[in-house]
Amino acid sequence: MSAPDYGHAFGLMRAAAGQPWRDYTRHAFVEGIKDGSLPHDAFLHYLRQDYVFLIHFARAWALAVVKGQTHAEMLAAVGTVNALVAEEMQLHIGVCEAAGISKDALFATPERPENLAYTRFVLETGYSGDLADLLAALAPCVMGYGEIGTRLAAEATSDRYRDWIDTYAGAEYQAACKAAGELMDQALTRRIGADFEASPRWERLCRTFCTATELEVGFWQMGLTP
């Protein structure tokens, strides 16, 4: 099965990331979700860390509003901020409560260093760069889960984590990945030119994408060690 198409820039950055991209999207944690062998303790620990992750991830998308140069760019970024803050963070609280993690316990979650390293890398990339740099750091998170969800929906051999898989394999999330891919293609074209992969900036953008991918690998690994 081929991976879903999330745009031109994403396809090139994904290919350039090579092995780290496979390490991320086929991590033991992901394979444990696929066959149901992931211990529930590890999943709950991951969910708690992921709530902290979402807070900083929403801040990074808010920075994308700041770095936007057109109404279309601001609209795309502000839509993601709203989806994250008004819906996904709320959804996460509900999922955690259903899994036996109280709101108090969730809000008291100490942030693990692997989590902190990832989100602050994304934020710093945005602070010191433009929207093209920031989107290169955000893309592995958004599109990686889209790719993982699509593959696991086809290959899962257990229903244990079916809700998680369905969230990312679903039409709504897949449309969000395509929209993020279009935003990235347009943002790069606007700032660098249509032939962006031939520009001197391209190598650095690919390096940013690859670093974020490696930090996703670290996040899964952290998930395996509650």
Ligand SMILES: Cc1ncc(C[n+]2csc(CCO)c2C)c(N)n1
């Ligand atoms: C470590 C980690 N990486 C990626 C995601 C996926 N994700 C984070 S925010 C969001 C909404 C779109 O921006 C999605 C899909 C996650 N939850 N945790």
